[in-house]
Amino acid sequence: MELEDILARRRMVRSYRSDPVPRDTVERIVATVRRAPSGGFSQGHRLVVVTEAATRRELARLAGEDEYVAAGGQAWISTAPVHVFVGTREESYHERYRQPDKLRDGEEIGWPAPYWYVDAGAAFMLLQLAAIDEGLAAGVYGVLPEQVPDVKALLGVPDDVHFVCVVTIGRAASDPQETRLVSRLGQRRLALEELVRWERWDEPVKTADA
Numbered sequence: 001m002e003l004e005d006i007l008a009r010r011r012m013v014r015s016y017r018s019d020p021v022p023r024d025t026v027e028r029i030v031a032t033v034r035r036a037p038s039g040g041f042s043q044g045h046r047l048v049v050v051t052e053a054a055t056r057r058e059l060a061r062l063a064g065e066d067e068y069v070a071a072g073g074q075a076w077i078s079t080a081p082v083h084v085f086v087g088t089r090e091e092s093y094h095e096r097y098r099q100p101d102k103l104r105d106g107e108e109i110g111w112p113a114p115y116w117y118v119d120a121g122a123a124f125m126l127l128q129l130a131a132i133d134e135g136l137a138a139g140v141y142g143v144l145p146e147q148v149p150d151v152k153a154l155l156g157v158p159d160d161v162h163f164v165c166v167v168t169i170g171r172a173a174s175d176p177q178e179t180r181l182v183s184r185l186g187q188r189r190l191a192l193e194e195l196v197r198w199e200r201w202d203e204p205v206k207t208a209d210a
């Protein structure tokens with residue numbers, strides 16, 4: 001599929017058919033993590049692929065699906081046949097930036113942003129785009145901070161891997177509740193000029209005939 005077509009289809013899907021995704025398809029999607037960029041090629045991203053129904057149900061419970069369903073929502077998290085836990089290992093960045101080619105005056109650099117989370121975002125986007133390329137749909141959910149230890153314990157994730165989000169993958173089902181659920185439909189999409197400036201923040205935008 002062309003990138004333009006993939007981007008036109010890119011949206012967070014919150015309604016799935018429950019039929020499983022073939023293992024080799026899931027393997028191709030998660031293999032894209034090896035193509036993800038990372039600061040200093042630190043490669044701190046770590047994934048756990050979950051397909052077992054009982055574990056998906058427990059993840060959904062920890063994500064608050066029961067309350068959501070009680071309030072009239074549909075059980076989209078537990079229905080999604082594939083969940084991919086996306087984690088990041090911050091220590092991989094410190095290890096990498098303490099190697100001789102990365103030291104500045106003998107010290108690890110200061111970090112302008114937590115690149116381990118930046119890179120996890122880039123990695124999860126690759127998963128979503130790859131899922132769309134396979135004719136599937138993907139979504140993302142987070143959990144409240146107090147649920148993170150239970151999510152990690154459920155999946156056996158070690159202490160040094162931080163929770164980032166969980167990506168859901170499956171075949172999209174029709175979604176009668178979409179208008180109710182989707183932030184995108186209730187908020188204005190910012191204009192391009194509000195998001196992108198040219199040359200300097202305070203530079204006036206030049207139109208083509210100016």
Ligand SMILES: Cc1cc2nc3c(=O)[nH]c(=O)nc-3n(C[C@H](O)[C@H](O)[C@H](O)COP(=O)(O)O)c2cc1C
Nearest residue numbers: 010011012013014139140141142143165182183184
């Ligand atoms: C880091 C991150 C966390 C998100 N967490 C949730 C979530 O917990 N539940 C949910 O329904 N959507 C979640 N979303 C999806 C956003 O609501 C969605 O991306 C946004 O409304 C724009 O819609 P679109 O991606 O379909 O264009 C998350 C998105 C991101 C990037």
